[in-house]
Amino acid sequence: MKTFFVYALKSLSRNYIYVGLTNNPERRLEEHNKGYNRTTKPYAPFVRIYLEELKTRTEARAREKYLKSGIGKEYLKSLL
Template sequence: MFYVYAIKSEDRNYIYVGLSNNLERRLKEHNEGKNKTTKPYRPFVLIHSETFETRIEARKREKYLKSGIGRDFLRSL
């Protein structure tokens, strides 16, 4: 199983979209500052997640959520 997820910074106006095969571990890594890209924006809360059977499907959805229309969808949550 693969997960596409969106996390939002609790302190700043920042949304990160990612893909992982272990959502709990990945969210923990973001909040512990182990990811260079998201470290300055922590702490995070999970605002959206979707499950996929294959990495290809998940990657397709991740690309969509990182697009303009996908970002608009995430901001509306």
């Protein structure tokens, strides 16, 4: 059974938090830091500030959507 992860990255160079969904968080962080993602490339490098494991892609997508909302972003900022 595949596991999914919701993660949040904080840019070290700018005031930017990115929230995403993956099945391999280590690989995904490396991709962001190497500039493979056009959306996050201008904000690299990143450190991971949040990681949550979920059982299904549906659950992970719902959690990702919440963390991208205003209240979700406030929660992530409170972790810093």
